[in-house]
Amino acid sequence: MGTQRLEAFSDGVxxxxxxxxxxxxxxxxxxxxxxLRPLFPVLLSYxxxxxxxxxxxxxxxxxxxxxxxxxGAILWANLHLLFxxxxxxxxxxxxxxxxxxxxxxALYGGVLLMAAIAYYILQLQILxxxxxxxxxxxxxxxxxxxxxxxxxYLLAIGASFVRPEIAExxxxxxxxAWLIPDRRIERALARAAPHEGGAA
Amino acid sequence: MGTQRLEAFSDGVxxxxxxxxxxxxxxxxxxxxxxLRPLFPVLLSYxxxxxxxxxxxxxxxxxxxxxxxxxGAILWANLHLLFxxxxxxxxxxxxxxxxxxxxxxALYGGVLLMAAIAYYILQLQILxxxxxxxxxxxxxxxxxxxxxxxxxYLLAIGASFVRPEIAExxxxxxxxAWLIPDRRIERALARAAPHEGGAA
Amino acid sequence: MGTQRLEAFSDGVxxxxxxxxxxxxxxxxxxxxxxLRPLFPVLLSYxxxxxxxxxxxxxxxxxxxxxxxxxGAILWANLHLLFxxxxxxxxxxxxxxxxxxxxxxALYGGVLLMAAIAYYILQLQILxxxxxxxxxxxxxxxxxxxxxxxxxYLLAIGASFVRPEIAExxxxxxxxAWLIPDRRIERALARAAPHEGGAA
Amino acid sequence: MGTQRLEAFSDGVxxxxxxxxxxxxxxxxxxxxxxLRPLFPVLLSYxxxxxxxxxxxxxxxxxxxxxxxxxGAILWANLHLLFxxxxxxxxxxxxxxxxxxxxxxALYGGVLLMAAIAYYILQLQILxxxxxxxxxxxxxxxxxxxxxxxxxYLLAIGASFVRPEIAExxxxxxxxAWLIPDRRIERALARAAPHEGGAA
Numbered sequence: 001m002g003t004q005r006l007e008a009f010s011d012g013v014x015x016x017x018x019x020x021x022x023x024x025x026x027x028x029x030x031x032x033x034x035x036l037r038p039l040f041p042v043l044l045s046y047x048x049x050x051x052x053x054x055x056x057x058x059x060x061x062x063x064x065x066x067x068x069x070x071x072g073a074i075l076w077a078n079l080h081l082l083f084x085x086x087x088x089x090x091x092x093x094x095x096x097x098x099x100x101x102x103x104x105x106a107l108y109g110g111v112l113l114m115a116a117i118a119y120y121i122l123q124l125q126i127l128x129x130x131x132x133x134x135x136x137x138x139x140x141x142x143x144x145x146x147x148x149x150x151x152x153y154l155l156a157i158g159a160s161f162v163r164p165e166i167a168e169x170x171x172x173x174x175x176x177a178w179l180i181p182d183r184r185i186e187r188a189l190a191r192a193a194p195h196e197g198g199a200a
Numbered sequence: 201m202g203t204q205r206l207e208a209f210s211d212g213v214x215x216x217x218x219x220x221x222x223x224x225x226x227x228x229x230x231x232x233x234x235x236l237r238p239l240f241p242v243l244l245s246y247x248x249x250x251x252x253x254x255x256x257x258x259x260x261x262x263x264x265x266x267x268x269x270x271x272g273a274i275l276w277a278n279l280h281l282l283f284x285x286x287x288x289x290x291x292x293x294x295x296x297x298x299x300x301x302x303x304x305x306a307l308y309g310g311v312l313l314m315a316a317i318a319y320y321i322l323q324l325q326i327l328x329x330x331x332x333x334x335x336x337x338x339x340x341x342x343x344x345x346x347x348x349x350x351x352x353y354l355l356a357i358g359a360s361f362v363r364p365e366i367a368e369x370x371x372x373x374x375x376x377a378w379l380i381p382d383r384r385i386e387r388a389l390a391r392a393a394p395h396e397g398g399a400a
Numbered sequence: 401m402g403t404q405r406l407e408a409f410s411d412g413v414x415x416x417x418x419x420x421x422x423x424x425x426x427x428x429x430x431x432x433x434x435x436l437r438p439l440f441p442v443l444l445s446y447x448x449x450x451x452x453x454x455x456x457x458x459x460x461x462x463x464x465x466x467x468x469x470x471x472g473a474i475l476w477a478n479l480h481l482l483f484x485x486x487x488x489x490x491x492x493x494x495x496x497x498x499x500x501x502x503x504x505x506a507l508y509g510g511v512l513l514m515a516a517i518a519y520y521i522l523q524l525q526i527l528x529x530x531x532x533x534x535x536x537x538x539x540x541x542x543x544x545x546x547x548x549x550x551x552x553y554l555l556a557i558g559a560s561f562v563r564p565e566i567a568e569x570x571x572x573x574x575x576x577a578w579l580i581p582d583r584r585i586e587r588a589l590a591r592a593a594p595h596e597g598g599a600a
Numbered sequence: 601m602g603t604q605r606l607e608a609f610s611d612g613v614x615x616x617x618x619x620x621x622x623x624x625x626x627x628x629x630x631x632x633x634x635x636l637r638p639l640f641p642v643l644l645s646y647x648x649x650x651x652x653x654x655x656x657x658x659x660x661x662x663x664x665x666x667x668x669x670x671x672g673a674i675l676w677a678n679l680h681l682l683f684x685x686x687x688x689x690x691x692x693x694x695x696x697x698x699x700x701x702x703x704x705x706a707l708y709g710g711v712l713l714m715a716a717i718a719y720y721i722l723q724l725q726i727l728x729x730x731x732x733x734x735x736x737x738x739x740x741x742x743x744x745x746x747x748x749x750x751x752x753y754l755l756a757i758g759a760s761f762v763r764p765e766i767a768e769x770x771x772x773x774x775x776x777a778w779l780i781p782d783r784r785i786e787r788a789l790a791r792a793a794p795h796e797g798g799a800a
Contacts, residue, residue: 423623
């Protein structure tokens with residue numbers, strides 16, 4: 001089975017998740033600037049989640065780009081990832097509307113943690129099929145970011161109950177760490193190019 | 201007519217159905233853990249429906265993978281299936297918000313039953329076009345699961361009015377039966393491979 | 401320019417339109433069967449609109465299947481069609497929630513009328529590019545249904561103010577007329593096949 | 601990396617944005633024509649935003665059509681554009697529901713301005729990869745419209761606080777300027793055709 005329809009379905013779900021989050025920005029009744037003030041934390045949490053979902057889409061895109069065969073296990077590992085990502089709008093809205101209160105901030109980290117684990121499981125399933133000498137295996141390498149992100153989420157969940165600002169700071173830092181262009185797959189493809197040609 | 205656009209449209213509708221369900225998880229106003237408690241049955245019913253829609257997407261994906269030609273009858277049988285699946289968010293929300301009360305639980309089974317019948321009709325239409333010697337025909341074989349699921353849904357609908365827990369148990373069991381990887385189409389493709397090559 | 405992305409975008413919009421309509425089926429608070437009764441007209445109007453949107457998707461699918469080149473005029477004619485179709489959920493909900501009252505029933509016909517005109521304009525734009533000897537031109541032929549549907553919508557709009565039931569009957573009849581498989585494009589393709597091969 | 605999945609994801613997000621805007625047209629409770637009157641400004645602002653999003657989709661479609669390689673920077677520039685466009689339904693609803701009051705009208709222009717800048721950044725990123733002799737570079741040329749639109753949005757933002765009608769007029773004029781078919785890319789492709797063939 002090719003990856004095309006898996007990618008199309010994932011793109012669809014991610015596009016919807018990223019877009020329905022904006023529905024939490026409820027239109028205020030009055031028309032003055034002051035009416036926008038209570039929306040500010042909602043907008044901030046929306047931007048944070050938009051970036052996280054963008055990172056997931058980006059990494060998912062790169063990973064499936066070097067995946068050649070889709071098995072039932074991969075399909076379900078992918079749906080499992082989408083399930084946790086589908087909860088992002090809920091925790092984003094809850095955190096934003098409650099001005100980054102402890103429990104919502106911790107739950108936000110919890111969903112990020114579960115999504116990170118689900119992504120890791122998906123990667124494992126694909127690696128099992130692709131094999132240790134695949135482009136993906138060489139691209140993933142020791143996978144520092146993938147292994148450290150969950151630890152940071154755990155740290156942030158704990159910090160939420162002490163000072164939520166620290167938790168938010170950790171979420172922003174992890175996002176920035178992922179935003180720094182990760183050229184592993186691109187480099188691995190370039191190395192593999194003489195043998196494989198442009199896979200796109 | 202090829203299957204590409206039928207798949208794309210179905211993927212779109214399924215992606216939206218699976219994602220708008222999460223909108224029923226309404227964001228609570230207070231920021232404590234207790235505020236999440238009433239959402240627990242809604243989350244449970246969301247997970248159940250997410251798995252069912254995942255199964256449908258998965259099976260649909262496999263079935264259309266071995267479909268080579270799309271007729272008007274197939275297009276409409278597919279829309280008929282999507283219609284019943286589009287009612288899943290409604291019955292999921294109704295069942296979850298009413299803590300698995302009898303009538304919503306029975307209606308949930310009713311929609312699953314109609315979706316199963318619609319899927320069966322779609323399969324029949326495709327088999328009519330593909331013919332009895334097609335990869336799909338050999339993959340479907342005697343189609344135990346497809347034939348028994350409706351009986352279990354009927355059983356669950358009846359049980360809803362006696363003890364809704366039994367109905368929920370049946371829904372979970374049927375979902376698990378489908379989750380067990382169904383390698384029929386993959387095996388049939390493998391058997392057909394010498395003659396057909398990788399169709400993906 | 402190829403038609404692929406135009407189809408993908410249209411499929412996306414149509415998939416969303418067809419699915420967000422179901423959000424008008426608001427989940428009732430009580431858990432008994434009586435709670436579903438007020439939803440019945442909403443469900444009926446949903447089914448009617450689902451079929452209409454299915455017909456549009458189906459015809460759009462067939463028409464673009466035989467379109468080989470997309471111009472700016474075609475892109476905008478297509479967006480114009482999508483605009484009118486995007487108003488279908490609004491008029492569907494308004495008509496259903498008001499139990500097929502005169503004004504909403506007339507407006508429903510008005511949106512169908514505008515969508516039919518928009519479809520006709522799109523067809524004209526494509527025919528201008530494809531030319532009078534194209535597969536599409538031979539498929540469209542004298543286009544009875546395309547020309548008569550607007551007349552029936554006009555009739556229904558008038559009837560809404562006398563007896564809305566008559567208007568609803570006309571909407572159902574027109575939908576049925578379109579549901580009857582329209583093999584014009586398939587036949588035209590078959591005729592063209594010796595020269596063009598399978599265009600899919 | 602090819603552009604296919606970037607286009608698919610962007611199409612998905614744009615299709616959802618353009619369609620969820622219509623949810624702001626809230627279904628009135630009474631069934632008479634007078635009930636539609638308060639919706640009129642909401643409909644007007646919906647039409648304006650529908651056209652703007654159509655223009656963005658159209659230009660995006662043309663630009664990616666002549667893009668051959670997607671880098672990480674392009675992926676993020678594209679997500680940045682989608683972020684600003686995702687705020688269009690919010691400002692559209694706010695402006696429409698407040699009958700084009702000064703602050704919402706200015707904010708509408710602010711989002712259009714940011715989207716225009718985001719589009720410009722995306723174009724720069726693609727041009728950096730494609731190079732100064734690419735089809736895109738020759739198509740963009742001196743890019744009058746791209747450079748003047750932001751100035752007009754700034755003008756409109758200022759005018760919002762004096763007379764919002766002037767701001768609305770500017771938004772309509774800029775949209776019309778973009779609607780006038782922009783054949784630059786088509787012409788550039790035609791010029792490049794002897795060397796490149798039909799790129800679609």
